[in-house]
């Protein structure tokens with residue numbers, strides 16, 4: 001696939017573009033991709049004169065003076081322009097396409113319902129021969145709003161664009177810890193032979209945040225923690241961590257192997273009230289009350305503007321799932337994300353089984369704590385917790401941590417996402433069936449909520465989340 005020449009962002013007046021896409025693009029260009037820069041087009045319903053200035057400002061906030069002066073960066077800023085268009089109107093889209101040079105990428109930074117309408121309009125342009133063959137589509141999460149709408153969108157897309165030109169992006173796959181996991185598993189001998197139900201006791205994938213609602217009620221009220229974080233991000237990360245080894249790191253094998261994991265995934269024992277092996281309840285949901293997080297007073301979620309308390313939107317969700325395959329059957333996987341959490345954990349923790357024999361002579365009585373591998377999502381940290389010492393050691397048993405920090409990647413998570421888009425590499429994107437599986441699993445969580453057996457629990461902002469969630473890290 002040839003490198004993109006133009007990137008059009010639909011919904012470019014929105015928060016995602018300013019806060020994440022433009023800084024990400026800046027880091028990507030500074031890393032030399034694409035070498036000649038990109039023609040960037042912002043598009044939205046309203047006229048805008050200042051798009052190039054917005055790009056300049058976002059790039060300047062992210063890059064050094066030297067990086068800003070790079071020819072690819074300058075070219076991208078200087079050629080940035082705005083095209084006013086209704087992305088759901090085929091005639092507006094046709095007029096936009098007439099004004100840009102291909103190969104072309106269309107980035108939908110739009111709500112899912114609008115993305116669907118826009119793809120319908122593009123499909124009509126395709127049918128009338130007015131959509132260039134090599135157009136690439138980039139779709140943000142959420143991909144659809146439930147299983148049916150994700151299926152509809154997939155079949156619509158399949159009718160006019162091949163899978164290798166569709167990027168269902170998930171920026172968590174661009175976070176440093178997740179990027180590093182590939183080499184950690186597959187470039188070493190010591191982990192992969194243990195990567196199975198015989199040697200791993202449980203896996204925890206936790207992304208708790210200090211941030212609360214931050215004025216996003218319009219989006220979050222209809223979403224909640226499970227839909228926002230588990231349906232997409234945490235399940236995709238889980239699939240990557242637990243997939244079978246691919247024979248190649250490409251857009252055929254990785255999306256296939258991750259979809260295979262998701263197909264085998266179900267709620268722990270299919271019972272929301274059941275407990276996993278470690279005593280963790282299968283489903284927990286919570287909502288924060290007023291408190292102090294990181295020295296900042298935070299109002300109760302229900303007192304935020306635009307919140308309807310009766311809607312019972314959860315700001316914390318924790319589920320235990322099982323990947324029911326030969327490799328993973330019986331291993332609880334805890335997926336958890338909460339807002340307004342004090343001292344939040346953001347990591348993938350792999351807890352190994354204990355050795356088969358407990359020595360009476362070990363100075364501390366009872367079984368030794370398990371070995372744990374921890375990989376931070378954002379902080380480039382890798383820790384391996386092990387036991388050392390013993391009966392002949394005057395220090396007794398010692399818990400040791402082999403700890404290292406990888407260098408910063410230079411690209412933000414969105415920088416990596418955009419790099420893959422611009423280079424045409426779909427290995428770290430979500431395949432159509434992978435997106436549908438996320439919604440199938442979410443429906444099991446929603447059914448657990450609806451069963452009345454999983455009460456919405458209050459937790460104080462700044463606390464560690466609902467007490468009954470029972471994860472202490």
Ligand SMILES: O=P(O)(O)OC[C@H]1O[C@@H](O)[C@H](O)[C@@H](O)[C@@H]1O
Nearest residue numbers: 141171172209211228229233413
């Ligand atoms: O920390 P990051 O990379 O911004 O990712 C977390 C965010 O991911 C987004 O996709 C969610 O919608 C947010 O609610 C969440 O805060």
